[in-house]
Amino acid sequence: MLLYKQKKNHALKGTRFLISITVLGSAGPIRFVVNEDELVASVIDHALKLYAREGRLPVLGSIIDNFMIYSPIAGTEALVPWETIGSTGGRNFFLCKKPQPEKAVDDEKASPMSRKGGGSWKSWFHKSRNHKISSH
Structure with missing residues (x-):
């Protein structure tokens, strides 16, 4: 009877398994045991x-x-944060930072050094290229 109760409690706990999470830029994966319902x-x-x-x-x-x-x-x-880890069917994962949106800079608030020449790097490249071509 005691053995039956232990098995029943274990079934309620859910399946546990080892996962491996690789962090981009790190030396190796992190490994730990999780419950499939986490x-x-x-x-x-x-x-x-x-x-x-x-x-x-x-x-x-x-x-x-x-x-x-x-x-x-x-x-x-x-993966969606509110999904369970066991629903993916995988055991190996990659962890990375979310891309941060670029902060929009108003032209009024931009410092004089940040918008020197008033163009993008592409326009600077084309201007410098055209300048080199015309000076030769």
């Missing part, structure tokens, strides 16, 4: 804490909203 956001949080505890480089920070997890099985789409 949310992706929780896995990101645990990975960031473990990464920091091990003193790995580059330093990532601890704000989970700044990161995404990708699964090679799922393709190029990042």
Whole structure:
């Protein structure tokens, strides 16, 4: 009877499995055991804490909203934070920072040094190229 109860409790706990998370720019993957019912956001949080505890480089920070997890099985789409990690069917993942949107700079607020010449790098390149061609 006692053996039956232990198995029943284990079934309620869910399946646990080892995952491997590779952090872009780091020396090697982080490995730890997760419950299949854990949310992706929780896995990101645990990975960031473990990464920091091990003193790995580059330093990532601890704000989970700044990161995404990708699964090679799922393709190029990042996993949704409120999905369960077991729903992906994968055991290997990639952790990377979310791309930060470029801050728009108003022309009024731009410093004189930042908009010197008033153009993009492409226009600068073409101007300098045309200048070299015409001076020869």
